[in-house]
Amino acid sequence: MTRTVGPQPGETETNQTPAEVADAQAQATKVGTSDIRELLTRNLRQSGIYVAFFVVVVLFAILTGGTSLSPGNITNIVLQYSYVLVLAIGMVIVIIAGHIDLSVGSVVALTGATSAVLVIRHGAPWWVGMLAAIAVGLAVGCWQGFWVAYVGIPAFIVTLAGMLIFRGLTLQVLDNISLSPFTPQYQKVSSGFLNGLLGGNGYDAFTLLIGALAVAGYAVSGFRTRVARIRYKQPVESFPLFVARVVVVAAVVMYFAWQLAHARGLPIVLIILGVLITVYGMITKRSVFGRQVYAIGGNLAAATLSGVKVKVVNFWIFVNMGFLAAVAGIIYSSRSNGAQPAAGQNFELDAIAAAFIGGAAVTGGVGTVAGAMVGGLLVAVLSNGMQLQGVDQSIQSVIKGLILLLAVAFDVYNKRRAGSSR
Amino acid sequence: MDDYILEMRSITKTFPGVKALSDVSLAVRRGEVHAICGENGAGKSTLMKVLSGVYPAGTYEGEILLDGEVQKFGSIRDSEHQGVVIIHQELALVPYLSIAENIFLGNERKGRAGLIDWNKANADAAALLAEVGLAENPVTPVGTLGVGKQQLVEIAKAISKDVKLLILDEPTAALNDNDSAHLLDLLRRLRERGITSIIISHKLNEIVAIAQHTTIIRDGKTVETLDMAAPDVDTDRIIRGMVGRDLESYYPDRESHPGEEVLRVEDWTVKHPTQDRLVVDHAAFNVRAGEVIGIAGLMGAGRTELAMSIFGRSYGRYQEGRVFVHGREVKARSVAEAIDHGIAYATEDRKKYGLNLIEDIRRNVSAAALSKLATRGWVNGNEETKVAEDSRRDMNIKAPSVSSIVGKLSGGNQQKVVLSKWLFTDPDVLILDEPTRGIDVGAKYEIYTIINKLVAAGKAVIVISSELPELLGICDRIYTLSAGRITGEQPVREATQESLMKLMTKERELAA
Numbered sequence A: 001m002t003r004t005v006g007p008q009p010g011e012t013e014t015n016q017t018p019a020e021v022a023d024a025q026a027q028a029t030k031v032g033t034s035d036i037r038e039l040l041t042r043n044l045r046q047s048g049i050y051v052a053f054f055v056v057v058v059l060f061a062i063l064t065g066g067t068s069l070s071p072g073n074i075t076n077i078v079l080q081y082s083y084v085l086v087l088a089i090g091m092v093i094v095i096i097a098g099h100i101d102l103s104v105g106s107v108v109a110l111t112g113a114t115s116a117v118l119v120i121r122h123g124a125p126w127w128v129g130m131l132a133a134i135a136v137g138l139a140v141g142c143w144q145g146f147w148v149a150y151v152g153i154p155a156f157i158v159t160l161a162g163m164l165i166f167r168g169l170t171l172q173v174l175d176n177i178s179l180s181p182f183t184p185q186y187q188k189v190s191s192g193f194l195n196g197l198l199g200g201n202g203y204d205a206f207t208l209l210i211g212a213l214a215v216a217g218y219a220v221s222g223f224r225t226r227v228a229r230i231r232y233k234q235p236v237e238s239f240p241l242f243v244a245r246v247v248v249v250a251a252v253v254m255y256f257a258w259q260l261a262h263a264r265g266l267p268i269v270l271i272i273l274g275v276l277i278t279v280y281g282m283i284t285k286r287s288v289f290g291r292q293v294y295a296i297g298g299n300l301a302a303a304t305l306s307g308v309k310v311k312v313v314n315f316w317i318f319v320n321m322g323f324l325a326a327v328a329g330i331i332y333s334s335r336s337n338g339a340q341p342a343a344g345q346n347f348e349l350d351a352i353a354a355a356f357i358g359g360a361a362v363t364g365g366v367g368t369v370a371g372a373m374v375g376g377l378l379v380a381v382l383s384n385g386m387q388l389q390g391v392d393q394s395i396q397s398v399i400k401g402l403i404l405l406l407a408v409a410f411d412v413y414n415k416r417r418a419g420s421s422r
Numbered sequence B: 001m002d003d004y005i006l007e008m009r010s011i012t013k014t015f016p017g018v019k020a021l022s023d024v025s026l027a028v029r030r031g032e033v034h035a036i037c038g039e040n041g042a043g044k045s046t047l048m049k050v051l052s053g054v055y056p057a058g059t060y061e062g063e064i065l066l067d068g069e070v071q072k073f074g075s076i077r078d079s080e081h082q083g084v085v086i087i088h089q090e091l092a093l094v095p096y097l098s099i100a101e102n103i104f105l106g107n108e109r110k111g112r113a114g115l116i117d118w119n120k121a122n123a124d125a126a127a128l129l130a131e132v133g134l135a136e137n138p139v140t141p142v143g144t145l146g147v148g149k150q151q152l153v154e155i156a157k158a159i160s161k162d163v164k165l166l167i168l169d170e171p172t173a174a175l176n177d178n179d180s181a182h183l184l185d186l187l188r189r190l191r192e193r194g195i196t197s198i199i200i201s202h203k204l205n206e207i208v209a210i211a212q213h214t215t216i217i218r219d220g221k222t223v224e225t226l227d228m229a230a231p232d233v234d235t236d237r238i239i240r241g242m243v244g245r246d247l248e249s250y251y252p253d254r255e256s257h258p259g260e261e262v263l264r265v266e267d268w269t270v271k272h273p274t275q276d277r278l279v280v281d282h283a284a285f286n287v288r289a290g291e292v293i294g295i296a297g298l299m300g301a302g303r304t305e306l307a308m309s310i311f312g313r314s315y316g317r318y319q320e321g322r323v324f325v326h327g328r329e330v331k332a333r334s335v336a337e338a339i340d341h342g343i344a345y346a347t348e349d350r351k352k353y354g355l356n357l358i359e360d361i362r363r364n365v366s367a368a369a370l371s372k373l374a375t376r377g378w379v380n381g382n383e384e385t386k387v388a389e390d391s392r393r394d395m396n397i398k399a400p401s402v403s404s405i406v407g408k409l410s411g412g413n414q415q416k417v418v419l420s421k422w423l424f425t426d427p428d429v430l431i432l433d434e435p436t437r438g439i440d441v442g443a444k445y446e447i448y449t450i451i452n453k454l455v456a457a458g459k460a461v462i463v464i465s466s467e468l469p470e471l472l473g474i475c476d477r478i479y480t481l482s483a484g485r486i487t488g489e490q491p492v493r494e495a496t497q498e499s500l501m502k503l504m505t506k507e508r509e510l511a512a
Helices: A018-042 A044-063 A071-096 A104-121 A126-151 A155-174 A184-191 A205-231 A239-262 A268-286 A288-298 A300-304 A310-335 A347-357 A369-388 A393-420 B044-052 B076-081 B099-103 B118-132 B147-160 B177-192 B204-210 B235-243 B303-310 B335-340 B350-354 B361-365 B367-373 B381-395 B411-424 B441-456 B468-474 B497-504 B506-511
Strands: B004-015 B018-029 B033-037 B061-066 B069-071 B084-087 B165-169 B196-200 B213-218 B221-227 B261-271 B278-288 B292-297 B317-325 B328-330 B343-346 B429-433 B460-464 B477-482 B485-491
Touching: A044 A369, A071 A104, A071 A184, A071 A239, A071 A268, A071 A288, A071 A310, A071 A347, A071 A369, A104 A126, A104 A155, A104 A310, A104 A347, A126 A155, A126 A184, A126 A310, A184 A268, A184 A310, A205 A239, A205 B381, A268 A288, A268 A310, A268 A369, A288 A300, A288 A310, A288 B361, A288 B367, A300 A310, A300 B350, A347 A369, A347 A393, A369 A393, B004 B044, B004 B196, B018 B033, B018 B044, B018 B196, B018 B213, B033 B044, B033 B177, B033 B204, B033 B235, B044 B076, B044 B084, B044 B165, B044 B196, B076 B084, B084 B147, B099 B118, B099 B147, B118 B147, B147 B177, B177 B196, B177 B204, B204 B235, B213 B235, B221 B235, B235 B441, B261 B303, B261 B460, B278 B292, B278 B303, B278 B317, B278 B460, B292 B303, B292 B468, B292 B497, B303 B343, B303 B429, B303 B460, B335 B343, B343 B411, B350 B411, B361 B367, B361 B381, B361 B411, B367 B381, B367 B411, B381 B411, B411 B429, B411 B441, B441 B460, B441 B468, B460 B468, B468 B497, B477 B497, B485 B497, B497 B506
Parallel strands: B018 B221, B033 B196, B033 B213, B084 B165, B165 B196, B278 B485, B292 B460, B292 B477, B343 B429, B429 B460
Antiparallel strands: B004 B018, B004 B061, B061 B069, B213 B221, B261 B278, B261 B317, B317 B328, B477 B485
């Protein structure tokens, strides 16, 4: 049976009667539509968050008279929330596997402090500080992964302990005092921009070029996926729909790039973030490791009995979280231009909130990196918009809490509906 | 005129896109045991959920009459208030609470000042336990009881709520023959006391033994209601109604041509994971290519434990013993190693241990051999879809597409997904633990056909089953297991249910 939908030039069926052809086509369309419906219902938790994000962006654009979408403000949002997004990438993987990590805020502080002590107090070069921070993050990940995976202590307990332990170690490392400032090279990570490399008249051509490259990459990889699916006789969206999707994405990305180009250019943080999102998106979706994470979260016993090395996977999930916490620690210390004993407090909650708002399931087995990013951005745009509007800090906190509650309630409601449909 | 305790008239229930029940009617006479039969997915459970108020009035069409009065149940509480109690397949007891606490949960025996009167609760519970024939102390935690006894606790709980109409969904699916017989006996006694029961079951001989009437549902419609006292009504008659066709035989024919020995197990001994006792005691058996062997044993004999401990030591603590695959000794210390050595094990509890219910068919089929679809750690999604499509076709999995969520499939189709998953690992030996538990007659026949195809292709198959007729119908040889020991081995042509049962209870009599 042909399962491709849409025009298929060069694939006319020759040895069938017209009735058979019509029948096959009707069947193909039927399969196609049911697939689309299924796709929509499956992605409802995800599409819901995209719609919500869009609404919030438009809402604040109107409320602030366009200020929220100004080049300067967009740059600001990226710089201000990048470390939460980095943490959310690791956190969503932890949550998909059915765990939680409460320690990331303390790990951000500890890695930043390690780096600051080396660079500021001992005058080490900027890259030594960063490598040391990453090493500390990996060590923390190994420590927590060991207790969770090999000793079998619930991650909630291990990371709650970690939250206290690493906060304490931060204080030790810093001798209870703040350190600043970093060398200019170190500061570049969070406040540097790639601009002027290609010149431009009032805008940065390099930023536009990177934007264009990203769009081209998206289109080419999309097209290759499409070709591969056709070769495997899989249903694909019709060609005009595919083009429309690429055009919409291109428009959004280029608008974003255009705005950045008019401000200060391409923030280095954004490049780091873009690479991380792309790589981790691939890992979670397409790698054996990523698929085993979903399997463990979906049904631990079934995964074990299917030969998944659960302990190994769990261990690496936490090592990875430690690594990303170190990256966030570097970005944060660079942005705050120093290390403080109280740095990173409540970051774990922001990261967890981003993952859940982005559609991750409390029970594990469900969630995506893209969803967590949109979840994080939703909170970011919301906070930023409220700040621009001069909303009181206390009200902001209440609203963020309600958003988290609503997002998970939506998830639970969806699941109940799905459960009762049989 | 007949005295009906319950009438359900023209019940129609639709879910988005599916008509689960269409114009179903059911009439149950006072004081009878009324059986409901149908293939999985026929709508039996949906009908009972309508009756018990899980689907509240208004979400379905038609009417429910209890004692001649129209009822509109908004929730399970409403229906229980009217004396309709449903006992689900998955028991709803709290394992850490005592028998008495479970019986009176939500219905506590209160004394002065609204506090629970534990003396009264325990005394009442003891009386109820005597009634259902369960000799246990009411303060015993429910989690320490076997499934059969838990079932009895559920019934005691129902009686404590002044039940008029007791609904049992697959009550004997997880019970061994002794416990099943005891349960059916209890239903007879309850009937004498005036309690009407509705029983949903796939075990047709039990239905023949106990029911006065049987209503058959097929594809969401009532097919017929049989009077079980009529002369020509037997299991074959019920099956005809359920599948809408005559089944030539329960078991497809197969020519047996055993080849080389594929798996040999010697002196296999395993300790309980926490307690200091042997669960498998020097077990030895072998299976050849193109051969189906059966492992028969009562519950607690160690059948699943034997299989799982061989499958990468996924149960208990290994003591001693050797496993040979194709004559070479293998040491499979993990499931991954067992799979590499060509051993596959399809669990008895597919929902708990076999499937990722929130994922689709595709990802479940690939789960045990993902590396076969991957190059340098990256999975080829299209290849994966193709594999799943092939399985869907070969196994006749009834689902709109391979991206259908497995949790929404019927039991028979879920079992086919489990089999697909293991076949994709390309095993030499397949251990199938209760491969047809809780699935309907038509799907059972399909599973047997699949097993036949596998052995025809030279695989070795080990079937563990509680149903002796099934083992006699599909195996070449049958081993019996009792208290962790292999107590016998019989070629199928010499074996009978009686001879097997004798061997299965051998060790116990010695111990007693």
